[in-house]
Amino acid sequence: MGAKVHEYRGKSIAVHYDAKRCIHAAECVHGLPGVFDPEAKPWVDPDAASADEIVAVVDKCPTGALWISNAEGEPGLQPAAENTVQIDADGPLYARGDIEVVDTDGNVLLRDTRIAFCRCGASENKPFCDGAHSKAGFSDTGAIPDPKLRQGDGSGKLKVVLANNGPLILTGPMTLTGGDDSCTGGRGALCRCGASENKPFCDGAHSRIGFSTS
Numbered sequence: 001m002g003a004k005v006h007e008y009r010g011k012s013i014a015v016h017y018d019a020k021r022c023i024h025a026a027e028c029v030h031g032l033p034g035v036f037d038p039e040a041k042p043w044v045d046p047d048a049a050s051a052d053e054i055v056a057v058v059d060k061c062p063t064g065a066l067w068i069s070n071a072e073g074e075p076g077l078q079p080a081a082e083n084t085v086q087i088d089a090d091g092p093l094y095a096r097g098d099i100e101v102v103d104t105d106g107n108v109l110l111r112d113t114r115i116a117f118c119r120c121g122a123s124e125n126k127p128f129c130d131g132a133h134s135k136a137g138f139s140d141t142g143a144i145p146d147p148k149l150r151q152g153d154g155s156g157k158l159k160v161v162l163a164n165n166g167p168l169i170l171t172g173p174m175t176l177t178g179g180d181d182s183c184t185g186g187r188g189a190l191c192r193c194g195a196s197e198n199k200p201f202c203d204g205a206h207s208r209i210g211f212s213t214s
């Protein structure tokens, strides 16, 4: 999982920015234009607002491109109390909560509070969305068909296993929303190749199309 991380250190907090995970020209710039100014160099000034104001805006970044650490280098954002996965129409899966991304051997690749996962199959920064869905013409309403999520164990974390050349396998308590639908559960395999006819769930189409995550 490649990263292009920049750090902007202020008096009380540091703002970190992974340019490869930024797809969404809104929350930061609109939330605190004095701190996040794409025309300025550097574009982030962590001393232009209070730490609390910056934390509140960074928490709204839906992709996890922005995060915070304090003077001691400790993470500055708490996970949301509940894990949620929002299916964006024609776009990515926005996960929020206490998220752990692991490979099929169980190695933890990332812990985060917000992640935008590619579900069109076209991102060049998988498993993250890089905005490629627009160019790829990805089309899906985000509606959730029946049957919905399966029940699973009730532990607090949302674990996301990156199946090789296959889906995202989610376990842990979560609410999945998309279109006018919403459901809760503890287990689901979500398509990330873009070809399932049962989106957002995997239907095995990744094998048929020769989907590659490498």
Ligand code: SF4
Pocket: 021, 022, 023, 024, 025, 026, 027, 028, 029, 060, 061, 062, 063, 064, 065, 066
């Ligand atoms: S809120 Fe996050 S994803 Fe959106 S523009 Fe700012 S850094 Fe990028």
Ligand code: FES
Pocket: 165, 166, 167, 168, 190, 191, 192, 193, 194, 195, 196, 201, 202, 203, 204, 205, 206, 207
């Ligand atoms: S990942 Fe798309 S059908 Fe399995």
